Amino acid sequence: MTTPWGELALARFPEDPRERLRAWDASDEYLLKHLADQGTPLSGTVVVVGDRWGALVTALAAHRPVQITDSFLAQEATRANLGRNGVATGTVRLLTTQDPPPDRVDVLLVRVPKSLALLEDQLLRLAPAVHEGTVVVGTGMVKEIHTSTLRLFERILGPTRTSLAEKKARLIFCTPEPSREREPSVHPWPYTYTLPGGIGSVSGRTVVNHAGVFCADRLDIGTRFFLQHLPDTKGTRRVVDLGCGNGVVGTAVALANPEAEVLFVDESFQAVASAEATYKANGVPGHAEFRVGDGLAGVPAGSVDLALTNPPFHSHQTTTDATAWRMFSGARRALGPGGELWVIGNRHLGYHVKLRRLFGNSRLVASDAKFVVLKAVKE
Ligand SMILES: C[S@@+](CC[C@H](N)C(=O)[O-])C[C@H]1O[C@@H](n2cnc3c(N)ncnc32)[C@H](O)[C@@H]1O
Incomplete structure (x- = not known):
């Protein structure tokens, strides 16, 4: 994958010689390009939710991100991809959706998952750690981002808009308003x-x-x-x-x-x-x-x-x-x-x-x- 900061060698997990599918897509590329073009400050705690095969955290390893995933295969792919690209063990913190999330989040990057319920659950879990200055950017393929997806960001975090589509991918920009009065969010899961x-x-x-x-x-x-x-x-x-x-x-x-x-x-x-x-x-x-x-x-x-x-x-x-x-x-x-x-x-x-x-x-x-x-x- 070509990123604004160089080339990365990436593979899915487990590697399957019969299926040569890429370990990243246009939505990963779009997000990384946006962060570089805008000079987004990637300081403090950078959290990446739903990274499919570890492309995002591997590209952002210099900022010591925290990855949160529900998938064992994604976590294993991330470990292997970090190793493949010479990132030292421990540089990226690998958390699962069952682990307690970080107490404070300064940059929240969300690869929109297939399941809206999982997105809701993750945003609700992370919301207490998000503050007014948190940069929140979501990404996904156009077909994966619906009005209901945007409404979730809006309801849980704050005002939300989308970017133009690029190579069938779209970004989601959300401005957190933690102090705004909103309907109390009842956590419906489990x-x-x-x-x-x-x-x-x-x-x-x-x-x-x-x-x-x-x-x-x-x-x-x-x-x-x-x-x-x-x-x-x-x-x-x-x-x-x-x-x-x-x-x-x-x-x-x-x-x-x-x-x-x-x-x-x-x-x-x-x-x-x-x-x-x-x-x-x-x-x-x-x-x-x-x-x-x-x-x-x-x-x-x-x-x-x-x-x-x-x-x-x-x-x-x-x-x-x-x-x-x-x-x-x-x-x-x-x-x-x-x-x-x-x-x-x-x-x-x-x-x-x-x-x-x-x-x-x-x-x-x-x-x-x-x-x-x-x-x-x-x-
Ligand atoms: C069609 S669902 C069936 C779930 C459950 N057995 C049922 O009938 O309600 C398939 C399940 O396989 C799991 N799965 C997908 N890939 C897997 C893998 N590589 N190893 C183990 N489980 C996997 C999915 O997470 C999902 O829970």
């Missing part, structure tokens, strides 16, 4: 709702959702179909809820089979916190582990009996099957002999082809007009 009936062991149970989690305000119809067709886990010990989101699938297994040891994994810090809260809210007997990570990377080979997943098919705004592929191949490695991977997906995604390639088998367990539940066995 959000808790009660599950409907007819979905097995979790019927009528409670689900806790931190902001930005998949289907945070209602049960997803695919997840509902999965819950109605989960395997009988009697005798099964080590189960993984892979890409656990709010943890509803793993909690269903734990409720149905108190002998099961359930590992909840997600790359979103908000998701893993939600899964833990959901599990605890239901007073589930048994043993569980909660882990932020990339699929089953780091889980010992052969240590899992059953993996359950509703894989994502987006990375930010881009459709991709790379994550599903990593999840399936990670499951094949982590499963012991006879272990099973159960997958729910939209029919059109053709997951059976991938499962056959990896496992040599794929059986249709259930289907309706929209979804299929597939099972692959490690032979």
Whole structure:
């Protein structure tokens, strides 16, 4: 990436030779160019929220920024990109959306996330640290910035306007008015709702959702179909809820089979916190582990009996099957002999082809007009 201060070598995480997608976009470039052109003073505490792959904090490393992200992959990409560009460890403070934010913010740079709820949550958490002199600039692709996005900045921080579009990217300028009387902002997250009936062991149970989690305000119809067709886990010990989101699938297994040891994994810090809260809210007997990570990377080979997943098919705004592929191949490695991977997906995604390639088998367990539940066995 060419920045006003020089060239940077950047990559996504994990690096995938099949998918050579750039680790930055026009909205990162636009923001950096604006800061340089305007001579924005980057002094005090510079906070960067939602940096996708670490391009912004790597470019601004000289100002010792603080990065706040919900994504394990983004954090790992940032670590690698800082190293690639010779930035010493510790120069950039890497925080997650679950960590307490800094007490004072002098420059707030926001790469607008896909989830409006996550943006709301982050702005509300940071608002007490923002003062009248804080420089606030948001950035995103034109298609990611809506009137509702601007209204959030306006409601939580102060008057907001946008720039002209450049290479399909736009900037958001917000002038904080911490002393202005505004409607008290009730922090709506985490959000808790009660599950409907007819979905097995979790019927009528409670689900806790931190902001930005998949289907945070209602049960997803695919997840509902999965819950109605989960395997009988009697005798099964080590189960993984892979890409656990709010943890509803793993909690269903734990409720149905108190002998099961359930590992909840997600790359979103908000998701893993939600899964833990959901599990605890239901007073589930048994043993569980909660882990932020990339699929089953780091889980010992052969240590899992059953993996359950509703894989994502987006990375930010881009459709991709790379994550599903990593999840399936990670499951094949982590499963012991006879272990099973159960997958729910939209029919059109053709997951059976991938499962056959990896496992040599794929059986249709259930289907309706929209979804299929597939099972692959490690032979
Ligand atoms: C379609 S949602 C399913 C969530 C939940 N299992 C459900 O059915 O409600 C997919 C989940 O995969 C997670 N995810 C995406 N990439 C991942 C990765 N590389 N490793 C682990 N989880 C990932 C997302 O954060 C999201 O929570």
